[in-house]
Amino acid sequence: MQIFLRQVRPIFLEESKITNSEVWDKTLQFNKGEHLHIIAPSGSGKTSLIHFLYGIRKDYTGSILYDSFDITNFDAGRFSGWRQKHLSIVFQDLRLFPEHSVLQNIEIKRSLNPFHSENKIAEMADRLGIASKLDVKCSTCSYGEQQRIAIVRALQQPFDFLLLDEPFSHLDENNRQKAMELMEEESSLRNATIILADLREIEYFKHERKVHL
Amino acid sequence: MKLNFATIVPFLSNDLSKRSRLISYLGLGIGVFILLCSLQMYINLNELLKDKSAPKAGADFLSVTKLITNENMGKNNSFSPADINLLKNQPFIEAAAPLISNQFRVKASAGNIIPFSTDLFLESVDEAFIDTVPPDFKWEQGQVDVPIIFSSDFMEMYNVFAPSQDLPQLSEKTMSSVNIILECYTPFGVKNFRARIVALSDRINSVLVPHNFLTWANKNFGGVSNVNASRVYIKTKDANNPDLINFLESNGLRVNKDKTKFGRVKKVLQGVVTGIGSFGLLVVILSLVLFSFYLQLMIAKSKDNLQLLLLLGFSPQWLGKTMTKKWLPVYAFISLAALLCVCIFQFAFQRFLAQAGQQLSIWVHWSIILLAMALFVLSMITNYRLIRKLLMRL
Numbered sequence: 001m002q003i004f005l006r007q008v009r010p011i012f013l014e015e016s017k018i019t020n021s022e023v024w025d026k027t028l029q030f031n032k033g034e035h036l037h038i039i040a041p042s043g044s045g046k047t048s049l050i051h052f053l054y055g056i057r058k059d060y061t062g063s064i065l066y067d068s069f070d071i072t073n074f075d076a077g078r079f080s081g082w083r084q085k086h087l088s089i090v091f092q093d094l095r096l097f098p099e100h101s102v103l104q105n106i107e108i109k110r111s112l113n114p115f116h117s118e119n120k121i122a123e124m125a126d127r128l129g130i131a132s133k134l135d136v137k138c139s140t141c142s143y144g145e146q147q148r149i150a151i152v153r154a155l156q157q158p159f160d161f162l163l164l165d166e167p168f169s170h171l172d173e174n175n176r177q178k179a180m181e182l183m184e185e186e187s188s189l190r191n192a193t194i195i196l197a198d199l200r201e202i203e204y205f206k207h208e209r210k211v212h213l
Numbered sequence: 214m215k216l217n218f219a220t221i222v223p224f225l226s227n228d229l230s231k232r233s234r235l236i237s238y239l240g241l242g243i244g245v246f247i248l249l250c251s252l253q254m255y256i257n258l259n260e261l262l263k264d265k266s267a268p269k270a271g272a273d274f275l276s277v278t279k280l281i282t283n284e285n286m287g288k289n290n291s292f293s294p295a296d297i298n299l300l301k302n303q304p305f306i307e308a309a310a311p312l313i314s315n316q317f318r319v320k321a322s323a324g325n326i327i328p329f330s331t332d333l334f335l336e337s338v339d340e341a342f343i344d345t346v347p348p349d350f351k352w353e354q355g356q357v358d359v360p361i362i363f364s365s366d367f368m369e370m371y372n373v374f375a376p377s378q379d380l381p382q383l384s385e386k387t388m389s390s391v392n393i394i395l396e397c398y399t400p401f402g403v404k405n406f407r408a409r410i411v412a413l414s415d416r417i418n419s420v421l422v423p424h425n426f427l428t429w430a431n432k433n434f435g436g437v438s439n440v441n442a443s444r445v446y447i448k449t450k451d452a453n454n455p456d457l458i459n460f461l462e463s464n465g466l467r468v469n470k471d472k473t474k475f476g477r478v479k480k481v482l483q484g485v486v487t488g489i490g491s492f493g494l495l496v497v498i499l500s501l502v503l504f505s506f507y508l509q510l511m512i513a514k515s516k517d518n519l520q521l522l523l524l525l526g527f528s529p530q531w532l533g534k535t536m537t538k539k540w541l542p543v544y545a546f547i548s549l550a551a552l553l554c555v556c557i558f559q560f561a562f563q564r565f566l567a568q569a570g571q572q573l574s575i576w577v578h579w580s581i582i583l584l585a586m587a588l589f590v591l592s593m594i595t596n597y598r599l600i601r602k603l604l605m606r607l
Contacts, residue, residue, distance in 0.1 A: 056524065076529050076605060083526030095521055100223060108224070111216045112526050157526070 001086045001160035003030040007062035022211045038197040040213030046197040050165040055079045084113045088159040090167040094150045098139035110156035124152045144170040155186045164196040180204040218539045226514035240500035245551035247493030255486045256578045273452035278444040280467040291441035305457045310339035311442030316435030318398040336419040337427040342446045345412040352426040360411040362421040399434040455480040512603045533601035548589040
């Protein structure tokens, strides 16, 4: 799978931010397998870009294509097919089910299109230090723990693109490193692309391309 | 974990009134039962009245006249060729033939043997409509003898009234041997014909003469070539067909009510059964609407979770199908329970009729099972479409 951006301009962003951007209003191509680091300060549209790529928001001009398909006219049904097989995401605001257990939060994603066996959840949770939290309610976990839950959840399905929106904002150095290693391993298994958007450069992320928004 | 309704059920709100859901189930069950029962009763009704409406000779013959009311009294109430064509074109009327009457004065007397004289009317109709047509029911121009087919009812009336007038009662055989003198009043004086009753008709209450005689006489004695009929005989497979009765009533036509008695009873009962059926349908619709409120409430209360499921990659189609499947056993049970109740009802009704000597099938008609299945499928499709629509809106 490839993703193409053709002159994408958020309709809410001021002109100066668009003019100086290496992404907005440009033609870009994201290929399968490459690791891309998007670095930008707050308010430059990082989350918006990730949401545009995942198809959650459509408040932009220009077009985004999954392979040869323009996603502008995709409905929820059409997106679901791509999200089950080709795209996975860690949201900046995590989007977990707060009233359900950690395991339920991860398992619901795995059940949709399992890439790993059920045992793998415990193994990943153990690696990221949240194994003891699997049976507790998600809302009782700290934000840092919730970030790790969201990361484990994103790794349960097959994907060609892993979209990460400030996934380590509440993690300490040690946990950041572990989480990055896990995600790079998992993306190698699938020969997948990682698009990581963050405020500053993540030193553990082995990226081929760096883009300033 | 296998992906099914159990996967998503923890993410759907269960903080909803069970009562409204149970009421909608109960309502649906009652509605389906009433609807199925009405259809079964409709079929029973047709079955029970079939024997009574089947004509012995394979067809019913009915005399149709225009209804005389205070409004149309004194106006021309005869049938034009267009009126007759309209009758012929109805699917429930096999054939229609006008009865032409005499357009000149006729008097009949029986000579010295029976001192009886009366003004008379003559009519002619297509021979295919007469139940008894002997070979000698023929007339040719110049012939003085005119054959007559006489109504059995008229003969019966004569025999009732004869003794009080000192007239002899007559048997069918004697009647045919009586020479009747037909005095036809023409512009050129009275012209006499010798008439003889060649047959009696149970079907047609009239004094029938050959068609060519009346046409000739009307032209030569009455000066009228084209005579409009004042009544028409129709041939129909079922005189009790409600469509026929409706047609006649809506066109201001009158028939012998006794012949269409069962048809009228059937029509009223069909109306009652249709009314009950419509009520059943209304209950079904209201139940589905009530259940749709329940679904809307459930989806609204689970909105955040459902939105997130869609974001994670669950398709609205899959969610719609899966959530609909959840109620499949419930709806199947409701349909089967209603069907079972109809079977019990039919059994009880059959036993009740058997005591009154009426025959009816103990089994429900196949169309009832088909309707139950159709209602079940309809409920499932309605629910699926609603859930999918609501999910698409999230």
